[in-house]
Amino acid sequence: MAGELVYQLRKQLEHRSERCFVYPELDWIVSENRVVRPDIMVVCKEVEEYLRETPELVVEVVSPGTAQKDERLKFELYEREGVKTYVLVYSELRKVGAFKLVRSRYRKFFDSDSGELELRIKGCVIRVNTEKLW
Numbered sequence: 001m002a003g004e005l006v007y008q009l010r011k012q013l014e015h016r017s018e019r020c021f022v023y024p025e026l027d028w029i030v031s032e033n034r035v036v037r038p039d040i041m042v043v044c045k046e047v048e049e050y051l052r053e054t055p056e057l058v059v060e061v062v063s064p065g066t067a068q069k070d071e072r073l074k075f076e077l078y079e080r081e082g083v084k085t086y087v088l089v090y091s092e093l094r095k096v097g098a099f100k101l102v103r104s105r106y107r108k109f110f111d112s113d114s115g116e117l118e119l120r121i122k123g124c125v126i127r128v129n130t131e132k133l134w
Helices: 002-013 067-081
Strands: 021-024 028-031 034-036 040-043 057-062 085-090 095-102 105-112 116-121 124-129
Touching (some): 002 040, 002 057, 002 124, 057 067, 067 105
Parallel strands (some): 057 085
Antiparallel strands (some): 095 105
16 A cells, blocks of 8 residues: 555656655654654655655554554644645555645645545645555
């Protein structure tokens, strides 16, 4: 499932003038005391070892064991750090929820088990076919 999402994102970002890259399982050093490793990030620069800047997009694949962490702790952290788009993928429910940062607060703009998720990354429109994720 995460592999399909990485594929769709990479395919649509590869020929854009704004060089953005998809990184699965990359450490993001938020602060001296906090490091997170989102399931997927989109960053508009090449990263070799770890990330120190805020990514454009973060995706977390939610399971029953990670739901509280992904929906509360990471939600609040990513919102506070200015991640423009946060996507939660519920693989067991076959559902996707997406949030856009508006005036320093996340607003839900997608919540469905089917359809096309439209993401905007640095002026690029990326369309994710959610039905292909499962």
